[in-house]
Amino acid sequence: MNKVILMGRLTRDPEVRYSQGENAMAIARYSLAVDRRVSRNSADGQSADFINCVAFGRSGEFAEKYLRKGMKVMVEGRIQTGSYTNKDGVKVYTTDVVVENHEFAESKGSGQGDGGFAPASAPAPAPAAAGDGFMNIPDGMDELPF
Numbered sequence: 001m002n003k004v005i006l007m008g009r010l011t012r013d014p015e016v017r018y019s020q021g022e023n024a025m026a027i028a029r030y031s032l033a034v035d036r037r038v039s040r041n042s043a044d045g046q047s048a049d050f051i052n053c054v055a056f057g058r059s060g061e062f063a064e065k066y067l068r069k070g071m072k073v074m075v076e077g078r079i080q081t082g083s084y085t086n087k088d089g090v091k092v093y094t095t096d097v098v099v100e101n102h103e104f105a106e107s108k109g110s111g112q113g114d115g116g117f118a119p120a121s122a123p124a125p126a127p128a129a130a131g132d133g134f135m136n137i138p139d140g141m142d143e144l145p146f
Contacts, residue, residue, distance in 0.1 A: 002078040004097050007105055008032035009072050016064040026060030055099035072105040
């Protein structure tokens with residue numbers, strides 16, 4: 001079984017391209033900084049792994065619309081390896097997580113960076129009624145991400 005679950009922060013805004021042809025498909029690439037567990041006696045403090053992720057189709061469109069640098073997300077997918085020969089004739093090996101699902105891992109404003117789920121161009125949602133325990137869904141969001 002090839003299944004990966006990661007939680008981390010986006011190191012940059014997703015880079016999105018569309019495939020060519022009649023049925024163009026979104027292909028979003030981004031990387032996650034995932035904290036590495038270290039022992040208390042470790043002198044170098046906390047460290048992180050930087051994991052390359054790629055999302056296709058509707059997941060790629062979702063990443064383009066809602067994910068931003070600094071946001072904490074949970075990613076579920078599979079590991080895919082590959083290789084290619086670069087222009088200098090050197091073989092380069094790649095490892096990516098192919099994203100099948102992603103979820104927000106914190107509420108807007110509770111984290112570093114943007115930390116929210118609305119794109120910068122979307123209006124801020126109206127505040128929720130005090131104590132009702134539900135968040136408001138931004139206008140223009142046709143489909144929930146989960």
